Amino acid sequence: MIQKGTYLIPMDKCGVWWVSVFHIYGGFNNKIGKSGNFVKISVKNTRPDNWVVKKSKLNGIIILTKKEVRLKDGTYLKFKYNNLVLLKKRLTAKGKEIIGPGLKNIKRKKFLMSFSGIL
Numbered sequence: 001m002i003q004k005g006t007y008l009i010p011m012d013k014c015g016v017w018w019v020s021v022f023h024i025y026g027g028f029n030n031k032i033g034k035s036g037n038f039v040k041i042s043v044k045n046t047r048p049d050n051w052v053v054k055k056s057k058l059n060g061i062i063i064l065t066k067k068e069v070r071l072k073d074g075t076y077l078k079f080k081y082n083n084l085v086l087l088k089k090r091l092t093a094k095g096k097e098i099i100g101p102g103l104k105n106i107k108r109k110k111f112l113m114s115f116s117g118i119l
Helices: 109-114
Strands: 007-010 016-024 038-046 057-064 083-087
Touching: 007 057, 016 083, 038 083
Parallel strands: 007 083
Antiparallel strands: 007 016, 016 038, 038 057, 057 083
């Protein structure tokens, strides 16, 4: 579960180390974001020579959360970190590569076409 002010780690290789959430898309009273939701973030920490500067505002999609996810067969998945992918446009990622696992409910058609072998 992601709230405003939560620090997240990007999963793509774009040189950004930490970001902070300041808006969760999906309605006027949407206060909690889950995996698959779009968020507006502010960059907090980057590589020193990075082309994405600190305090820049970007969009992202939440990939993994610390909150456990129950699958249809009754098993639970739990991850250590809250992760997201930074986006250029609607479903085009900023980085060229995504690091780590992804959930099946994130595999939207257009997003899957960008990273068919990675997610």
